[in-house]
Amino acid sequence: MDSFIQLLQGFETALTWWNLLYCLIGVTIGMLVGVLPGLGPTTATALLLPITYSMEPVTAIIMLAGIYYGSLYGGTITSVLINTPGEAASVITCFDGYPLAKQGRAGTALGVAAIGSFIGGTVSIIGLAFIAPPLAKLALGFGPPEFFALIVVGMLMVIGLMGKSLIRGLISALLGLILALVGMDTISGAVRFNLGQDFLMNGLDFVTITMGLFGLAEVLIGLEERMNAGKPAKVKGLLPRRDEWKPTLKAIGRGTGLGFLIGLIPGSNSVIPAILSYSWEKKIAKDPSRFGKGAIEGVAGPETANNAYSGSALIPLFTLGIPSSPTIAILFGAFIMHGLTPGPTLFQTNPNIVWAIIASMFIGNLILVIMNLPMAGMWGKIAMIPTKLLYPIILIFSVIGAYSVNNNLWDIWIMFIFGIMGYLMKKLDFPIAPLVLTFVLGELLETSLLQSLIYFNGNVFGFFQRPISGTLLVISLLVLIISIFTSLKKKRGILASDVEM
Amino acid sequence: MKNSLKFVIAGLMIMSLFASGCANQSNSNSTGASQNSEKYPTKPIELIVPFAAGGGTDLVARALAESMKTELGKDVVVINKTGGSGAVGMNEGLHSKADGYKLTMATREIVSLPLLELAPFKTSEFTFVGNVNRDPAVLVVSSKSKFKTFEDLVADIEAKPGKLKFASAAAPSIYGIPFAQAANLDFITVPFQGAAQAVIEVLGERAEFGLYNPGEVTAQIKSGDLRPLAIMAEDRLEGDLKDVPTMKEKGINVGWAGTFRGLAVPDNTPDEVVKILEDTIGKAVKDQKFIDFMAKQNLFIDYLNAGDFEAMVEKDMKAMDPIVQAAKKQEN
The missing domain is CATH 3.40.190.150 (Bordetella uptake gene, domain 1)
Known part of the structure; x- marks a missing residue:
């Protein structure tokens, strides 16, 4: 009850016109950087941090936090419209969002994503406001071994997204893992596979790779079709059909829970809840074959999950003083630059500031959903731009995006190389998503494995002596064994699915 | 035919955009260099x-x-x-x-x-x-840990060589190695990327202790989640940590590390x-x-x-x- 009164006081601060204005500015910038592939929330918050020095601490952090959660709304848009994820979590949204757009239902995909994002985001902020401290302590039990097991589960789910040929999917997934090895090993500092080039010492960048594999490859494939684009269907409105409401809302509910729980784990990223949510939706759907062809739950679940993640990922920051992702690290920096030390003491020393920020996040999410629902229709019309205009636009945005990652021309070349690779993979019917997903998870997998083994003195069975990691790994093993067994008996595999994409 | 021609033209335009972009950049750089000797910056x-x-x-x-x-x-x-x-x-x-x-x-x-x-x-x-x-390094343990003093921790490391774990903020640890050398101790170093991740290990009690810079653990020390036991410096610090002894005071011949x-x-x-x-x-x-x-x-x-x-x-x-x-x- 105490927190509730404090939250109301927080609203009092957050609702001053000045703070409202900066909340609006923050979420708008967030939307924009989410839409522009390449420019992510991390870059945007880092760039805008110095501008906030002269502001009141509350106002500054309200704006920077707005960029952070706003970008997750925007990231959906490019995934749905041009099949190019604006940020890692939206890779999954391409699966069903883009097919929906092709069917002229881009508006629906975006509308559902906006509603899901709003629900997921709001629920996780409620969690942040009322039940954060005990949850954060619980999340401390999650160390490298648990992390490793969680990523193994995530990887296993990737197999489920491999499309019609398991072998092709595995090749693609392994390619992703290999690419994740490029650069400096985080445990020993040894440099691997950099071909003697300094610019590869830091490894390949996710944004560069995805823009090549998805965006550029899409353009190349499109060009081959001699631009005879049939008129795209009309944008059919923002809301799902009546019969789609129920499954959509259920998917949103599951995505919220999943995203919230994973956000609590320090060091996790928003890709993990998105993958898990998508796989979950597909697994429990009555007709899983719809997935990859425009299943509305395939957009609703993951998009909700990554927004629920964004709220609960702030819990370790507020309760333990630990920034759990690069963007949150910049928010952490912003607190400190304004003379506040994030952490458990913040609630005691500066309660008015913390509660005002939390209150502003409710307001920000509301602004975002108001902005997004009508705008979804507007954005949706982009899908109707004739390809001869759209392709050059994608090309220009990809090049600018790749360059802005590190301000390095090499990244543009790398993007072109991956564009050609993506084109070849599409021609040869290799699925691209497993490559991107294993690439994102690969580094986490390697680091957490090595750290765990140091903890266990090199004993692999150590994983099974810990309840969480043991359970997760045993489940993964069972699923793997059963699916190999069933596919050997020529039955439908549990994992290797029936879905073409 | 007409379409492909359009495409070629569009392609050329994009290429020329690039070329001009690069040219502009190099121009501005060279002029910048000649100016800055006059009135940098x-x-x-x-x-x-x-x-x-x-x-x-x-x-x-x-x-x-x-x-x-x-x-x-x-x-x-x-x-x-x-x-x-x-x-x-x-x-x-x-x-x-x-x-x-x-x-x-x-x-x-x-x-x-x-x-x-x-x-x-x-x-x-x-x-x-x-x-x-x-900044010197400060040795911290979880406040739930059984180690109340620096001596407790050292005695336990000595009693169980190669068993206790140190969550390092980087690999190799330039704090852990001099500590181990000076006190002749044997413990396991688990490397993490940055203090934020390593501190979680100490808070979650998977690692018994950590050595970080004071600024990296201020919040957790203030909230009472971490207990500072010693600092690696010639003299005690000022401010919040003035009561934390140096390792030297505790009889370990290690100078400044940080x-x-x-x-x-x-x-x-x-x-x-x-x-x-x-x-x-x-x-x-x-x-x-x-x-x-x-x-x-x-x-x-x-x-x-x-x-x-x-x-x-x-x-x-x-x-x-x-x-x-x-x-x-x-x-x-």
Whole structure:
């Protein structure tokens, strides 16, 4: 009850016109950087941090936090419209969002994503406001071994997204893992596979790779079709059909829970809840074959999950003083630059500031959903731009995006190389998503494995002596064994699915 | 036919856009170089932080950048270039144009990485402009831990050699190795990327202890989640941690271990530019805003001018030698 009164006081601060204005500015910038592939929330918050020095601490952090959660709304848009994820979590949204757009239902995909994002985001902020401290302590039990097991589960789910040929999917997934090895090993500092080039010492960048594999490859494939684009269907409105409401809302509910729980784990990223949510939706759907062809739950679940993640990922920051992702690290920096030390003491020393920020996040999410629902229709019309205009636009945005990652021309070349690779993979019917997903998870997998083994003195069975990691790994093993067994008996595999994409 | 022609034209236009973009860039660079000898700085300065945003080095850099901006009248923009325990960012800073528009935060890794053969540069390739901060390492345990004093912990490590775990913020640990050497202790070092991740291990009691900079654990010490047991320095600290004993007081013959943070530029940077930067840093560390910020975050100001900083770095290269030998031995 105490927190509730404090939250109301927080609203009092957050609702001053000045703070409202900066909340609006923050979420708008967030939307924009989410839409522009390449420019992510991390870059945007880092760039805008110095501008906030002269502001009141509350106002500054309200704006920077707005960029952070706003970008997750925007990231959906490019995934749905041009099949190019604006940020890692939206890779999954391409699966069903883009097919929906092709069917002229881009508006629906975006509308559902906006509603899901709003629900997921709001629920996780409620969690942040009322039940954060005990949850954060619980999340401390999650160390490298648990992390490793969680990523193994995530990887296993990737197999489920491999499309019609398991072998092709595995090749693609392994390619992703290999690419994740490029650069400096985080445990020993040894440099691997950099071909003697300094610019590869830091490894390949996710944004560069995805823009090549998805965006550029899409353009190349499109060009081959001699631009005879049939008129795209009309944008059919923002809301799902009546019969789609129920499954959509259920998917949103599951995505919220999943995203919230994973956000609590320090060091996790928003890709993990998105993958898990998508796989979950597909697994429990009555007709899983719809997935990859425009299943509305395939957009609703993951998009909700990554927004629920964004709220609960702030819990370790507020309760333990630990920034759990690069963007949150910049928010952490912003607190400190304004003379506040994030952490458990913040609630005691500066309660008015913390509660005002939390209150502003409710307001920000509301602004975002108001902005997004009508705008979804507007954005949706982009899908109707004739390809001869759209392709050059994608090309220009990809090049600018790749360059802005590190301000390095090499990244543009790398993007072109991956564009050609993506084109070849599409021609040869290799699925691209497993490559991107294993690439994102690969580094986490390697680091957490090595750290765990140091903890266990090199004993692999150590994983099974810990309840969480043991359970997760045993489940993964069972699923793997059963699916190999069933596919050997020529039955439908549990994992290797029936879905073409 | 008509369509493909359009496409070719569009392609050519895009290519020419690129070409003109590149040309503009090189033009502006060359004119910039001729001007800056007259009245440096004429444009915003970039400050490379070779570590992630939100970390100790990043905070010092951002506070310093803010105070330098007041002195120089030009923006000082912090850019985080992470990777390779700092090697990537430092290497980029070293190989950027030596015109004073790209500065590098020089931390102790600028000494340790080349010695460990983990960096594609030599420490001597930098010109050291000024040091602003020097922090010792503070040894912390979880407040739920059974170790109430430094002696408790040392006794337990001695009783169970090779069993207790130390969550290191980097690999190899330039704090853990001298501690182990001086006290003749045997413990397991688990490396993490940065203090934020390592601290979770100590809070979650998977690792028994950690050695971090005071600024990195201020929040957790203040909230009572972490208990500081000792610091690795010649003298006790001021401020919040004044009651924490030094390891020397506890009978362990270990000197200062920690990190320093200053500014470096490539060694062919014009002298007048270095001089302007040196003076700017000298003034920036006296800025009350900077002083207040550093004190609040438990970051300790230790200003050294260019000459003294260079001498300190050279001295540290010698001090680091036994640590480097130990680290190499661990690898083999």
